[in-house]
Amino acid sequence: MGIFDKFRHHDKAKDMSDTAEQKVNEKTGGKYESQVDDAQQRAEGALGMDRERPDRPEQQ
Template sequence: MGIFDRLKSAAQSGKGRKMSEKMSDQAERRVNDKTGGKHADQVDQAQQQMEDRLGMKRDEP
């Protein structure tokens, strides 16, 4: 099971919502660390698209 599968299953449960957000943020930080922050804007856009596709809504309570 890959990271995206884990994020999707966690995002679908109410309890796992915070965990999935944390995992998403960690993945973003790791990519930015590996690239030296050169592509931070693209990484942020990719994170937002991934969260949208997984049904993660950070704006909703």
């Protein structure tokens, strides 16, 4: 597996994570949006998929 394959799989995993977050928010009517976002960030962090999220404010 080449380095570009790793990037492609990493991007696909992020897309899947975002899609899952959107689906959960749709099903719950956005009621738990901040909790879902936090869970997504923690899951991605545990999988080594940390990323900057400029569309979301920093949580303190």
